[in-house]
Amino acid sequence: MHNKARDWLARVPVGEGEQRGARALQTLLLLIGVLVPLFWGLRLGIGQAPRGIEWTCLVAHTGMAVLAGISFVCVRLGRFRLGGALFLAGCLVLIPVIYALNGLRGPGPLQVIPVLPLALAGLLFGRRALWATLAFTWGCVLLGAALERIGGTGAGVIWEVAIGLMTGFLVVAVVLDSTLAGLQAHLLEVEERHRELEQARRSLKAEKEEREHTMDQLVHVQKVKAIGQLAGGVAHDFNNILGVILGYAQWRDRHAGMEPLREALAGVEAAARRGAAISRKLLNFSRQDVAHPEVFDLCEALGGLESMLRQLFDPRVRIELALPATNLPVRADRGQLELAVLNVASNARDAMPEGGRFRLAVEAVRDERGRSLVEILLSDTGEGMEEDVRRRIFEPFFTTKSQSSGTGLGLAVVGKVIHEAGGEILVDSTPGAGSCFRLRLPAPVALSDGASPRVLLVDDDDELRSMLARTLERGGCRVLGARDGREAWRVIVRGGVPDVLVTDYRMPGLDGLALIRRLRPLYPDLAMVLISDYLPEAAELARDLPPDVERLPKPISPDLLMQYVFMLTTSPEQACDEGEGG
Incomplete structure (x- = not known):
């Protein structure tokens, strides 16, 4: 309960440096605004009506309570200094009224009122305001002394009381001034320390970022170094592959009939696949990309x-x-x-x-x-x-x-x-x-025999889309097709929400990345696979993709795509069951 009250008092729209002062001022205003009416309410409730000078106390205390309430509202609205100044001004107005009506020897409860302005002036507005308030309070004491002298009170008694009051207020002012001087010095040290720590934090952050950048650069250098060591071997392998391709291509002039041509084309395909694998390795090693x-x-x-x-x-x-x-x-x-x-x-x-x-x-x-x-x-x-x-x-x-x-x-x-x-x-x-x-x-999760996931396949190449669809259907998938992102959107709007979305990247109109961005907020649990080439924008594409979207490079293996579909539609519980059962 105490922590909740502190948090509530701290939630005021004031500057960071005024938070603590606003909380302290609110606490003081709440005490005055609640306890003073409570005191007089209890006293009147038990039949002790004010007599004589006590009416002055009641009026003064009521005025202070009202001022405390108004000032409290000002602080809650973010006008911290206005609320403090309003309450301070009200107290300063009450001081000469009290001494004018009651003299210097008024009842004890009224003598605390001159102390409040001293404390508030020093805490809210600084040491100069403290001494100015002390001078004003002394002036009020002298005014009260003069009025009592006119009323016939002996000079000796008046000056004894006046000097006692002025000395007491001076002691309070000196104590407050010393405290404020110490607080200001401490705050200056804290602020200086805070600046030093903030500077150190910024320096450490910059050093960390620089270290991470250097690490990334050195990792890339390591990749380039590996390529340099392997360049000779890669060139040798490429020359062998090119020799195979050229040799098979020259068969066209030495053979007639389909069977030798089929053998030649098979050799060309195998050599081309080897060349693509080596090219892919070079791209993998040299790219400066996020891990995918x-x-x-x-x-x-x-x-x-x-x-x-x-x-x-x-x-x-x-x-x-x-x-x-x-x-x-x-x-x-x-x-x-x-x-x-x-x-x-x-x-x-x-x-x-x-x-x-x-x-x-x-x-x-x-x-x-x-x-x-x-x-x-x-x-x-x-x-x-x-x-x-x-x-x-x-x-x-x-x-x-x-x-x-x-x-x-x-x-x-x-x-x-x-x-x-x-x-x-x-x-x-x-x-x-x-x-x-x-x-x-x-090891990835094995294919589930009884699974029949629903796949939305989006690609503007009709032949590729048809071939991939046939492969997925033979593997037990239910396949919906779309030529581009707009058609895929219409399929989903009509109720065809799939278990897995498989989409090409480059398509006319709404491309794969735009389709994924449109669908992700609406279907946060939809598994997605983006098919893309190793293009110059591959690094930017990987950074733009949501982290839970898989990416497959072209040319794509249909069997690999089917593995992805079943991996993405197998729940963790099923994976655990299969692992324990295996």
Whole structure:
């Protein structure tokens, strides 16, 4: 109750520096405005009518209570200084009236009235106002003394009382002045300290932002460094692929009939897919983009790194890949995960300057809680690490290499990528016996046999939309089609709200991003997938998308799209049940 009252008193529209003074003034005004009428009400209620000079007390106290109420309303309306000045002026008017009517030896309850202006003047308007109010109060005392002398009171008695009152008011003023001087000095120190702390806060914020910016830039430099190391191998692979494409293309002049042509076209397609994979890797490594996870086959992705790994390591290092033939899907940013694997491999290379063995293996495992995980095992026979080094390897800028050969960011990037994907890293290392990194990622939810999600497929390419729709329908989905965002909007307005919206990005009229922005406030739980190319605006697009919208790159795999649909329509409870049942 006490805290609620304090909060209510503090909720006044005044400046930040006046909050405490406004709360104190309101408390004083409430006490005067409530207790004074309560005192006289109780006294009159028990039959003690005022007599003689007590009528003056009643009138003065009533006036103070009324002034307190008016001033309180002013403070609540945000006129803090007006309310204080009004109450102070009322008290100053009452002082000469009291001394004029009652003399210097009026009843005790009235003698407190001159003290209130002293306190209010000092607290609200400063030390100069305090001494001016004291001078006015002394003048009122002298006025009362003069009136009493005219009334026939002895001079000795009058001056004894007058000097006593003036001395008492002076003591109060001196105490208040000393207190105010100390408070002002303390407030100046507090304000100075506050300015220093605010400056330090701004400096720390700027330093943090600069550090984060530097970290981002250095991570990008790390990517570019990886591209530089792999450029030779990529060029070699591209030349091989181009040779295959040219060779198959020249078959047209040496063969007649459809079957050789089919074989040639199949070879051209396979070579083109290899070229697209290498091109995609370059784009993934070089892009300066926010992380965007996707579901992909980990074995296929790591198998595509084999040629890069062989270019990375010294020929004296034996490279072993143990990748199962079955699909092991994971959900992560593919380019960043591939970069993380290459960063671990780069550290392994530096740990085996005289040659050795590097092994990359993938397997499905379960953790102690029974969750399905996919584990990437990266081991080497290098120098290994001491325990104190092993504990710090994922700290940014920590490195045991010379300044010219390492930035200390490679493994920091690995830790960031794996943890953003919801995984964990286990590291075993023994000095002289090599190191073993286990990168564990959660396995996506398997397809539910009995599920039949409703999918709204939006794409202006009729052939692509028809092909994707047939694939989804064969997988058990119910598919609605639309040529653009406006037609999709009309489908939904007519009652066709899907479980999953799959939309292309570039479409005439209402594009995919605009459609998502229009639908998200109306259907916050609708699962959404945006299909887009790796275009120059890909980074801006990723930042503009709501964080819960999935994004798939073109060319899109129909089977991968179906995996996304079922992953997005499987509830966490179903996922837990399937994990425990498996």
